Amino acid sequence: MFRALLNAFKIKELRNRILFTIGILALYRFGANLTLPGVDATVILKQVEQGIMGMLDLFSGGALGNFSVFSLGIMPYITATIIMQLLQVVIPKLDQLAKEGEVGRRKINQISRYLTVGLALMQSVAMTFYFRNFGAIPNFNWMHVLIIVVTLTAGTAVIMWLGELINLHGIGNGISLIIFASIISRIPGGLISLFRLKGTNWLFIGLFAVLTVGVVVAIILITQGERRIPVQYAKRIVGRKVFGGQSTYIPLKVNQSGVMPIILAVSVLLFPATIAQFINVPWLQSIANWLSPSIAGKINPVYIIIYSVLIIIFAYFYTAISFNPNDTAENLRKYGGYIPGMRPGKSTSDFLSNILNRITLPGAIFLAIIAILPEILIDTLKIPFKFGGTSVIIAVSVALETMKWIESQLMMRDYEGFIK
Known part of the structure; x- marks a missing residue:
């Protein structure tokens, strides 16, 4: 792997792309630590240590805890993208745009950007x-509110622009790398807290390291795992030329939906708690307490x-959205x-649906185990882990995606990639 990275730096174009990406990510991290004026960040930091605010702070790389220019992070864009994917199922016009190739994809992306803003x-x-309810904004007047709202909204638009710049002039997917940088930036602080909490208990540190490596290896295996469905194309004779006749396969991933089921499940569970923070209704407070991860300091079964x-449930739901067996069968026939x-x-469509339903279950169970593992560790080891299973899945997936991108670029230039 290190030799492949050295080969990448030997190529001027790849070297410039890698350095450009690092520069953009550094600019993003600078903005994530640039606190807005007239705001008491210490009060906000206490409020974002748990609940939905904690997840938002995780995806923003601590920017929300600092109440910085990039406090909203990339979550509005992720939410807009999910909404657009769901609307494609119920609105035929959007579904038609999605099938129009590059032109349709650009129109959907443009709508997603407007929705993000x-x-x-x-x-x-x-x-x-x-x-404001917690006294985080002492000088609360309409001018100050307007400055904060405009700055936060502009910050999200700037993050989208930075992601597009990485797509055009950098390596990999820009939005994914920004999320990756946000998650990775929390590791040093988490490790320091871990050492401070347990002192020099090297046995515990070793067990934690082994557990982390095991989880990462399992995520890589599940992320890369796929069922390959063989496909044969019939020969066609056009004039004096023969077309087709080759064999290929359809890769059906074990974890087709990625990390989206966890994000959707967390959003549903935290929705009552979020509403309860604004509306003081007894029955809503009771529901929020029942759906809380912990009750009286113990894990909530x-x-x-x-x-x-x-x-x-969301793993099956999102898999059904991302992969349509009917469209695949129709394209094969065409x-x-x-x-x-x-x-x-129809036989081909039913066959693909059955295979997809069978391989989705182990992937969904794995996601559930990875998601609840931090909660179990918190309860048993009494350690406030902030680097949960969702973060690990996203970080590993983005790292694999970026490595594949560099691998393809090296193979195009006759260099050995990461895998010999």
């Missing part, structure tokens, strides 16, 4: 008035059960492809 505007207003079930032993059309 709208969501960022609403979130910045709600966040400003929410933190109701939360763990509902959390796990929701992750499995281009003369078929699965050996299966008739084109």
Whole structure:
């Protein structure tokens, strides 16, 4: 791997792309630590240590705890993207745009950007008035509120722009790398807290390191795991030329939905708690308490059960959105492809659906285990882990995606990649 990285730096274009990406990420981290004027960040830091604010602070790399220019992070863009994917299922016009290739994808991305700005505007207003209740904004007047709202909304737009710059002139996916940088930036502080909490208990540190390595290896195996469905294309004779006749495969991933089921499950569970923070209704407060990760300092079994079930349900739901067996079967039939032993059309679609349902279950169970593992460790070891399973999955997935991108660039230039 290190030799491959050295080879990448030998190529001027790749070297410039890598350095450009590092520069953009450094600029993002600078903005994440640039606190807005007239705000008491210490008060806000106490409020973002748990609940939905804690997850937002995680994806912003601590920017929310600092109440910086990039406090909203990339979450409005992620939310807008999820909304657009869900709307493609129910709105035929959007589904048609998604099938129009590059032109349709650009239109959907443009709509997503506008939706992101709208969501960022609403979130910045709600966040400003929410933190006002705790005295985080001493000089609360309309001019100060306007400055904060405009700055936070502009910060989200700047993050989108930085992501696009990485896509054009850097390496990998810009938005994914920004999330990756936000998560990785929390590791040094977490390690320092771990050493301070346990002192020099090297046995505990060793067990924690082994557990971390095991989780990372398991995530890599599940992320890379796939079921390859063989596909054969019939030969076609056009004039004197013969087309087709080659064999290929359809890769069906074990974890087709990625980390989205965890994000959706957390959003559903934290929704009552979020509403309860603004509305003082007894029954809503009771629901929020029942859905809390811990009760009286101990792990909440109701939360763990509902959390796990929701992750499995959303894994099937998001897999059904991201992979359509009917469209795949129709495209195979249109281009003369078929699965050996299966008739084109409905039989092929049913076969793909059955395979997908079977391999999605172990992937969904794995996601549930990774998601609840930090909660169990908190309860048993009494350690406030802030680097949870969701963070590890995202970090490992983005690292693998970036490595594949560099690998493809090196292979194009006849260099050995990361894997010989």
